[in-house]
Amino acid sequence: MSVRPGVFLGSFYAGGGSHLGRLAGLAADAFKAVVAFKLRAFFCILSVSLGIAAITIIVATVEGAYKKAYDIIDIFGPDSLLILGGNTEARAVTQRQKTITLDDVNAIRGGFPSAYFVTPMATRGGVDVSYRDHRHQTLVIGSTSDYAASWSWILAEGVDLSSDDVTGRRNVCLIGQYVATQLFDQPPPLRAGEEPDPTRGRTRSVSPVGKTILVDRLQCRVVGVLSQRSASQMGHNINDRIIMPITTVMRKLQNESRYVTMVKLRFRDAQYLKSWIEQLRQFLRQRHRIKFDQGDDFTIVSPDEIIRFLVAFTGSLVVFLGITAVVSLLVSGFVLANLFNLSVRERTNEIGIRRALGARKNDIFHQFILESTILTTAGGLIGFVLGLVSSKFIVMIAEFPIHFSWKAFVTGLGMAIVVGVVFAVAPARAAANLNPIEAIR
């Protein structure tokens, strides 16, 4: 008598409903075995978690780099361009850094009506500043009026630079939080016999606003204090700066009447930013009378370029970590496969009993795949935590943008499960194909 297909299929589908139940039972059973064979569990979890920790850090690093890039662009402004004097890409020794004039700035204002914000800046780094006996070195930025407003940088106290400050070349300034701390905060009072400790919290008893500080050799009145802005970028503390009228900086600090350091532009229709860049480039080349076979004597920095720079910066590290991760995953995979081969050999008897009691080949196969997956999942979870903790150390040692999100978590866990399934296939198949009568002899 042969089995009719209908009956056969019917019984197949009738069995289908209990497949999940069967698998759930096998999973619970596999869990017991996982717990029972502790040494195997320990080494499986250890090796997998190290690999997954590496993966987690990589994903978090890539994400951190992109997030940082977008954060910076957020501050920079997605509709913004920066024109710098000199060509940063092909910097010839003889090439001048000062190429952008105040006339250029005015011409751009006239030629690009859709640029709603055209602001020249003059900067000078490493300037000595002092207030009474407090000394500090900082970056001085010369700006047009309304610095805080145009950079959407809230003032912690005081007022913004006014247009009168600029036209009158007044000796006034806004100071960043870090400068305020350095110049105005007092270290905690020393008790008798105590050494000064720079790490102890400083306190500010006076408001910097209205005080006169010395910038280079210039008496300068503090009119406002900028609020704290999120930490630092690429090792550069953005709260460490002083803002003065551009006229004051050029004339009194730089001894300069024409050239500005850079120009910041913001465009009303940011979606055409690419074409604005090109037009701006041609406009400046024409004004600077650059021949067609010569390079620009200025550099235009766009949001795209910032992203490219940051990604390139993190790229090499990511490649290094990526190789480490792939290697460590392969290693953990082979460790797993070997431990499972041993386990199958050691548990031959158990497999024989299970087969005698009615386990199908598939049940045995699933049992070992499940055991392995449970172990690697645990390894994945521990690896994620390990990655989280070790990245804290990485951030402490090398200031580096690391960002953890569900993506790092899911990638790590997914990889762990894949390793668990893939590398357990061979031992699980060997277990399933054991001859039951040999296995229980």
Place this chain on the structure above:
Amino acid sequence: MDNHVLGQLSDVYKTYRVGDITVEALRGVSMTLHRGDFFAIMGVSGSGKTTLLNILGCLDVPTAGSYVINGKDVSQMDDDMLSGIRNELIGFVFQNFYLLHYATVLENVLLPTLYKDNHTADNTRRAAEVLQLVGLQDRAGFRPRQLSGGQQQRVAIARALINTPRLLICDEPTGQLDSTTAAEIMAIIKALNNSGKTIVLVTHDRDIAAYANQVLTIKDGQLVSVT
């Protein structure tokens, strides 16, 4: 076919091949298992007792001849179907108990239910029932290593019974036990037979064989006498 016939071996041969050497472990064995039969099989070491049990228990299939169990010929079944038959119709009791040391008594007893196709049955209640039957209801949470040999064999019997099989295959179930404990185990097996289970048991011990209704002797792979 007779409704009471559970299994039918007809002229069964089993040949093992190891390298160039072939071993004829069974040579033309025929026997019929009826519901409620209790066979004891005796014979010297290497005579083919375990081989016969393996075939009766669907752990192995004949090289030649036929074995029909529950109306179906095992030569027509694939590996999964044989597993299903073992799971539903057959219970095994081994000389070495073969319990999982990392599982509790209850978990060991429940093991065969893991491979059952319908999960509708109340397995936990059934487990309590069979543990009660072998007198170990208060040892459910123990590990096998915390039990005596006799107790471990009782657990194995409870495990063999949980899916209410028709046929119980026992390969020297008392081989590891002292005579008092062996008698206790045999009392349980005898009681099971009295309640209708078909039993095939291998032993070297005449006193144990005496519990059976029929004693078969096997010599060089052939049944030589039926008592």
